[in-house]
Amino acid sequence: MSAHRRPVPPGRAGRLRLRHSLGTALRGADLLERKLRLLLDRERELRRTAEEAGRVWGDRLAEAETWCVRGLLLGGEQALFEASPADRAEVDVEWTALMGVSHPSSASWTAPVRSPAERTPGNTAFTHAETAYRAAVRAAAEYSAARTAAELIAAEAERTRRRVRALRRHWIPRLTRELAVVELGLEEAEHEETVRRRWGASYRNRDGG
Template identity: 70%
Template sequence: MNGHGRRALAGRAGRLRLRRSLATALRGADLLERKARLLLDRERAEHRAAGEAGLAWRDRLAEADTWLVRGVMLGGERALTEAVPAGRVSVEVRWDALMGVRHPAAMDWTGPVRSPAEPTPPNTALAHAETAYRAAVHAAAQYAAHRAAADLLAAEAERTRQRVRALRRHWIPRLRSELTSVEVALEEAEHEEAVRRRWAASRGAG
């Protein structure tokens, strides 16, 4: 095989590889854009849920503080000490994954349980305060879970958008440019080969 033939073969193989690489890059960019959209949709939902939980947290906390002041005014600080159960809050996070991003999906919360031996709140105001504080802690846990999920999803969405930009602005244009150069070179080689064959045929006929 002569030099023109070897260059044409290498060019055709290179053109095939570039076409495959370009198709792969385009599919990859499309898939990454879809991933980013899904992540942003979930991030917005988690952000809204965090906002609602945050409002509930602040409302319940303000309510609890109001009842606490009334309860202390009625029974004194000693009544407050007696009203606090000895148990602790238990919080368990349940995780989920979206497009490979692991994030909090739900929060299981259990308030402190008062044993039969422990005294109950000595007045109604402190009983209301206890209920409101339990609701505030639960809302705070929900807020923390939704906020963490929103942050994790937003961070991965941004990384995904950066990868898409790298493909769309750099890698794909580079592949297209290389493919164009190879195709132009192939056209020139094929034209030269056609001219050489016509020349050889005319020499043979002569």
């Protein structure tokens, strides 16, 4: 909220402006709170997804390293180099938006392809290791996408929370106080005007009598 505001005009014009500003602030706070709830729900969902993908990643990586060690013991480093495909895996990240926040929605990957000229793993341990490493890469991509999305959503949720706090704790109370002062002044002015009219009517009636 801006710290610089136009001065409130006196009288009914000021009351009208303050009522409009207060109504706008209240509606804005309600909308921001709904946005905050949606963001927090989405963040929790993404955190759970990232946590699960992280566990899968760790399990598959540990499994792959175990099989790789066995393969090295059976065939040596040369067999590992010969069993590794020359092609590389490719990871594609798809993006979406929630309440104006752009974040990763999913991650897909293309596994490396072994050409017909390349040798296949020389023992079953390397075959199992290759399968586990592919699963680990897939889980790592999913974990990274979900974690990044959760962090982006969390950052927007924090910004939204600060805006709601500013409205609820500062802006709305200030407008409410200012409106109360203006309405009190108008009420007093109307009361004084009523008293003056009664006095005027009383004097006229007395003089006429």
